[in-house]
Amino acid sequence: MADLLDPKNDFVFKRIFGSEENKDVLLAFLNRTFAESGEAPLTEIVLLNPYTDKDAPLDKQSIFDIWARTTEGKLINVEMQLFNKYDIEKRTLFYWSKRYSSQLQEGQSYTELKKCVTINILNYSFIANNRYHNIFHLREDETGLELTDDIEVHFMELSKLNEESISLEGGLINWLLFLKGADKANWEVLKMNEPTLKKAMDTLEFLSQDHEARRKYEERQKYLHDEASMIQWATEKGMAEGIEKGIEKGMAEGEKKKAIEIALNMLKMGLDTSVIAAASGLSEAQITDLRNRS
Structure with missing residues (x-):
């Protein structure tokens, strides 16, 4: 069985x-x-x-x-x-x-x-x-x-x-x-x-x-584990960047572009605004604006 x-x-x-x-x-x-x-x-x-x-x-x-x-x-x-x-x-x-x-x-x-x-x-x-x-x-x-x-x-x-x-x-x-x-x-x-x-x-x-149910289950398991890994990565990265650089001081243009790219990818995964903000360094208001425009 x-x-x-x-x-x-x-x-x-x-x-x-x-x-x-x-x-x-x-x-x-x-x-x-x-x-x-x-x-x-x-x-x-x-x-x-x-x-x-x-x-x-x-x-x-x-x-x-x-x-x-x-x-x-x-x-x-x-x-x-x-x-x-x-x-x-x-x-x-x-x-x-x-x-x-x-x-x-x-x-x-x-x-x-x-x-x-x-x-x-x-x-x-x-x-x-x-x-x-x-x-x-x-x-x-x-x-x-x-x-x-x-x-x-x-x-x-x-x-x-x-x-x-x-x-x-x-x-x-x-x-x-x-x-x-x-x-x-x-x-x-x-x-x-x-x-x-x-x-x-x-x-x-x-x-x-059931073969089809198991296939769908495994697809969902992979998605959920990928999402969990992204959340863990985002949290750790957000904490590190917050300590080392201080998000409140702003970012250079190149860093900001990279942050927007990260945020857009995470938005596609349906992650919470607070998690995306912690990972990218953007403000929650900026994340909300990106969500509305994407």
Whole structure:
């Protein structure tokens, strides 16, 4: 049997959780997630961007996040992050705000706005505590009084889990251990009280044996690793140049031309403005101007 594909690969993740035929898998995962934030279970969801064969691993237009809506109109975004792109908290709020504001059509009242939930599954540690699942809302500092329930952000950090964490009672942790890549010998225990998890496992096994799925997976893996290498290079280069030269003093014309060339190449890769600015020495305003003109 072929080696199992990595379910953390966002292409595979969307095939398992974001396809119409596996909508029950996503629903079960979301209900385990929301149980930890004290919310009532969902009975139905609508996929807003279900996986299709048009989702090409190297196409920048393909969206490997999962967008869903509940019957009450609540919007949910689930995103898998293999590598640390930095500024994840700002990136999260930026995309949350775009989803939230996009609900209103011209002339509609603010009362039409529905709750937006962002779920980030991270393959690295981000929050300075030992909790693998952290949930954020908008509350008053002293009293904990909630200003609005419309914003909810989840961070799930797979790096904080190990296979000793398997829960015989089931729950979100078993889903996350599956995503982390738990030894197949432990699958029976993981799905013992998570019957829908078996369908996720069956889907992963099917994809792992499908030649075309494996080809697309490997293309996506290469793209993701190249992107991670570029981010690491950009960060290290940006730090070195910042120390040695001092970006605030400006650059000679030749250096500026080179910086613009670097920035344009990185824009094509879809990297964040802050990362490009650190690598090239250009300001974020200059990067934004290049993005608008390219």
